[in-house]
Amino acid sequence: MEQLVQQIEAYKQEIAAFEAATPVAVEEFRIKYLGTKGLVKTVMGEMKNVPNDRKKEFGQVLNEFKLFAENKYETLQNSHQSPAASQEQIDWSLPGDPVAVGTRHPLSIVRNQIVSIFRRLGFAVAEGPEIEDDWHNFGAMNLPEDHPARDMQDTFYISQNPAWLLRTHTSSVQARVMETEKPPIRVICPGRVYRNETISARAHCFFHQVEGLYIDDNVSFADLKQTLYFFVQEMFGKEVKVRFRPSYFPFTEPSAEMDISCLICGGNGCNICKHTGWVEILGSGMVHPKVLENFDIDPNKYTGFAFGMGVERITQLKFQVNDLRLYSQNDVRFLKQFTGVI
């Protein structure tokens, strides 16, 4: 056994003197001393040849030897993890891997712009559920069950429970806001809406709207016109012209649709404006007294205006996108054209 102990001593000296210039040499050390066929294991195998009464004493020697080798290995490893050491291994002049930068979706860009313009006028953002009940989407908005205007909006009903539907317009959020808040109310409601339409370049079964609602004392049609005029000038520039046409919506009285001069052809006539020089961008009007009454808001005390616009339409005019399907196809060739536009 004495011979064995001497041998271990010699190994220890060898280990102490071991120097590793590279990580490869550190790995060589591990294999030679600590690997499954390494010296430490081999020496441990000698235990069986040691007489029983000396096993304890030899066990201690062996343990110490193992620890000694392990500590050395750790020291060698650390010395190769220091920045100075790793610098030798890495060629900093090599070109890096390019990082693919995502872009915002054009509809998000335009929605954010719409929201930011109305925020500057003091409108807060309100949201509501996409799965709605009949009351919030239709009833509260002055569209009772047999109202013919319901046919204007082909509704998706939820098959498990036909009392539920996918909202057909963001006007449902008006109902949700009036339910919980009292005047003054000044909100815009951006969101996705659904209609049972055949998908084509001009129609889709889902699209996006921004609804607006302003209720207070003395809110007039002049306020509505000026607010929307400010909005289009901020959105499209000072040259844009607007016109209001009388219209009909069950939830407003009087109602008006607003057109802006066609930005694609400058008003000369093109496919987008159907050669009229004007493009419709939103519906609006003074909130119908019945809608106010539905939420216990006294129509003799308060008045309000509301409007609803399609985000796809505004985006089409801003970025000249002529096919609605492009918005949901996720084709990167389309999407990356909006790089750098915030």
Ligand code: DAH
């Ligand atoms: N909800 C209408 C639609 O989806 C848009 C609309 C028109 C909203 C007039 C309004 C409004 O708030 O006053 O076609």
